[in-house]
Amino acid sequence: MSANYCISCGHFLETRNIGGTERFACPCCDYVYWGNYSVGVGAMVVKDNKVLLVRRAQEPGKGNWTNPGGYIEQMELIEQTVAREVLEETGVKARATSVIAIRDLPSSIHDIYIVFAMEYMGGQPKPDGMEVDAAGFFSLEEMKTMKVAGLTQWIVDSAMNAASSGLLIDKEPVVPLNGSGLFRVAVTEE
Numbered sequence: 279m280s281a282n283y284c285i286s287c288g289h290f291l292e293t294r295n296i297g298g299t300e301r302f303a304c305p306c307c308d309y310v311y312w313g314n315y316s317v318g319v320g321a322m323v324v325k326d327n328k329v330l331l332v333r334r335a336q337e338p339g340k341g342n343w344t345n346p347g348g349y350i351e352q353m354e355l356i357e358q359t360v361a362r363e364v365l366e367e368t369g370v371k372a373r374a375t376s377v378i379a380i381r382d383l384p385s386s387i388h389d390i391y392i393v394f395a396m397e398y399m400g401g402q403p404k405p406d407g408m409e410v411d412a413a414g415f416f417s418l419e420e421m422k423t424m425k426v427a428g429l430t431q432w433i434v435d436s437a438m439n440a441a442s443s444g445l446l447i448d449k450e451p452v453v454p455l456n457g458s459g460l461f462r463v464a465v466t467e468e
Contacts, residue, residue, distance in 0.1 A: 281311040314387045319360040320347035322437040323372045323396040328415035329434055330403060331426070332367050335411040342427040345393070345434075346370075346410075355459040357447060360394045368413040369404040372396035376444035377461050379436045381429060393433050395444060 284291055284304035291302040291311060302311040322345055323330035331343045348363040350356055357374035364372045379393040403413035416424065418438065426434075445461040 280314075284309045316387050316389045317350045317356070318347060318389065318391045319350060319356050319363065320345045320391060320393040320433060321360050321364045321372060321374075321396045322378060322393060322433060323364060323370060323398050324437070325398040325415050328417050329421070329437075330364070330368060330370060330372075330398075330415055331413070331421075331424075331430070332405065332410035333412040335405075335407075335409060339427055341425060342430075343416075343421070343424050344427045344430045346413075347391075347393075348409075356392060357394065357459055360396065364396065365401075367406050367410050368401070369406075370401040370413075371399040373399055374447060376446045378440060378444040379433055381432075391429070393436070395437060 281291055281302050283289065284307060286309045287304060287307045289304050289306040291309075292305050293300050294303040294310075295301075296303065296310060303309065321330070330346060332346050333343050334340050346364045346367045347360065348367075350359045354362075360374050361372060364370055373396060374394040375397050376395045377392055378395045381389075381391040381393075383389040383391070403415060405411050405413045418434070421431075421434070443464065446464055448460040448462045451460050
């Protein structure tokens with residue numbers, strides 16, 4: 279999908295070289311169509327050495343077991359999005375602790391998927407009945423007999439074999455950047 283008209287003034291967009299890349303731009307105002315992007319988040323919730331998974335009830339991937347997740351909302355911090363998605367899909371309350379994996383998939387809609395390690399806070403897995411039709415905590419051994427999606431297999435492997443805790447949520451940045459979600463590597467102790 280591409281843009282044909284300016285979302286600011288409605289004028290027909292023209293192709294213009296901007297920074298060495300051909301882009302759609304408005305000849306009447308400053309609007310530039312930078313592309314079509316999608317940002318999703320996924321959760322890795324582990325309880326008693328078992329991973330929270332959901333079985334997709336809709337395409338794409340209907341019938342596959344995946345980690346809970348979804349797409350960000352315009353005015354929502356991504357750590358809030360992932361906690362909301364886990365709660366909506368499974369009834370499990372969890373809190374994001376770190377970013378543990380990122381999948382980058384360039385295509386006509388450039389898709390970025392950010393995976394969070396989540397601290398289990400409470401609740402028993404119960405599917406929402408719309409997006410997912412089953413939910414539960416499963417061991418690595420149990421997953422071997424399940425139809426687990428490839429990306430989820432990679433995420434589980436990344437999480438369970440991690441050498442570090444990933445990018446941590448920075449709740450006390452050295453410089454306040456109000457409204458920003460900040461993530462950083464662990465600070466070394468002096």
